[in-house]
Amino acid sequence: MEKLAIFGGSKVFNKDCEMINKFGKEEKDALVRVVENGCLSAFRGGKEVRGFEKEFREYVGTNYAVAATSGTAALHTSLASLNLPIGSEVAVPALTFVSTASVVLQEKLKPIFIDIDENYCMDPEDLKRKITNKTKAVIPVHLYGHPAKMNEINAIAKENEMYVIEDACQSHGAVYMGKKTGNLGDIGCFSFFETKNMTCGEGGMITCNDEELAKQIWLTKEHGSPRNSNTWYSYIRLGYNYNMTEMQGAIGRTQLKKLDFNNDIRIHNGSLYRKYLLPLGLEIASDAKDVKSVYHNMPVLLPEEYKTKRDFFVQALRAEGVPVDIAYPQPLYKTKLFTELGYGYENLPKVEDVTARMFTLFTDSSINEEIIINSTTAIEKVLEYLKKS
Numbered sequence: 001m002e003k004l005a006i007f008g009g010s011k012v013f014n015k016d017c018e019m020i021n022k023f024g025k026e027e028k029d030a031l032v033r034v035v036e037n038g039c040l041s042a043f044r045g046g047k048e049v050r051g052f053e054k055e056f057r058e059y060v061g062t063n064y065a066v067a068a069t070s071g072t073a074a075l076h077t078s079l080a081s082l083n084l085p086i087g088s089e090v091a092v093p094a095l096t097f098v099s100t101a102s103v104v105l106q107e108k109l110k111p112i113f114i115d116i117d118e119n120y121c122m123d124p125e126d127l128k129r130k131i132t133n134k135t136k137a138v139i140p141v142h143l144y145g146h147p148a149k150m151n152e153i154n155a156i157a158k159e160n161e162m163y164v165i166e167d168a169c170q171s172h173g174a175v176y177m178g179k180k181t182g183n184l185g186d187i188g189c190f191s192f193f194e195t196k197n198m199t200c201g202e203g204g205m206i207t208c209n210d211e212e213l214a215k216q217i218w219l220t221k222e223h224g225s226p227r228n229s230n231t232w233y234s235y236i237r238l239g240y241n242y243n244m245t246e247m248q249g250a251i252g253r254t255q256l257k258k259l260d261f262n263n264d265i266r267i268h269n270g271s272l273y274r275k276y277l278l279p280l281g282l283e284i285a286s287d288a289k290d291v292k293s294v295y296h297n298m299p300v301l302l303p304e305e306y307k308t309k310r311d312f313f314v315q316a317l318r319a320e321g322v323p324v325d326i327a328y329p330q331p332l333y334k335t336k337l338f339t340e341l342g343y344g345y346e347n348l349p350k351v352e353d354v355t356a357r358m359f360t361l362f363t364d365s366s367i368n369e370e371i372i373i374n375s376t377t378a379i380e381k382v383l384e385y386l387k388k389s
């Protein structure tokens, strides 16, 4: 892009600095162990996925955990397992990854979009306004690793007889009032996609405390076929094949052991971004009280006056070599998937404002203070340019 020719040249990545590889000997050994055991599927007697489920539920503090092929599969399984009446509405935040809402469409249910609060999570006040007597479930998202206001959301859900499915795909290890995310609603859903706080490439996990719900979740992710192998080829409900492989399970177990360590790196990087970027006049939300965010990434807002220049700003940062993303560039109801279904007129003020001004910075172990300082220099340079132009 010619207009950006003045940009470039910032030394964001120091080639001499050692990039920490998030995979190591543990992951390699785990894969070798699977191959040597000669069993790639849990269904055929492998021990890794079952072990991963046990360790994960112990970590989150729930009675049950069921592994799945992805976070999307986890969300789909959870919603399907509830057997909601046809025509039910499901409340979702307007700022999230597509899966939170697309699984609602998959189940032929109706998503209703809720505005966000000061930490970019579902706003309980707006939830109260938007629900109807058809709203049977709500899916709060712990976005960017910061827990949603679960006490308020749970209270509204209880009063209105709605299920609560937590989308914890960005919040492995995050804590809300002493409890881990995934243990705050009826069901919790996690993703182990490559960019998440822990990963096995692709993968997911569903957590819950209720025995009957756990049973339905198991059936839904496994062909509707009961757990007991005597009943092979007996199907008692509509199900899918969302089974995690042993390779994923083995890697997931090693990643779970490193989760707290890797979260500390993200939290530290988050505090460094705060330290260096706040003096530049950029907006960064403070964490809520009694919450431990795991800084899945770092959302930053441009000042009001640069609202129309966000896309240019981010392009310029990329030209400078700054690792930057826009998660997410528009409210979900404005994407084609939803406008074609008649959505797009919601005009929720908070999410409209935030998606126009936001950019997101990375916090994972490939980022360190040097990169953050160099990013800050580049951001300052581009802000200077915006000021003059």
Ligand SMILES: *Cc1c(COP(=O)(O)O)cnc(C)c1O
Pocket (backbone or CB within 6 Å): 069, 070, 071, 072, 073, 096, 097, 099, 100, 141, 167, 169, 170, 190, 191, 192, 193, 202, 203, 204
């Ligand atoms: C990543 C993510 C998902 C989907 O997880 P996949 O494993 O990629 O299918 C769902 N919701 C949120 C908020 C996510 O960040």
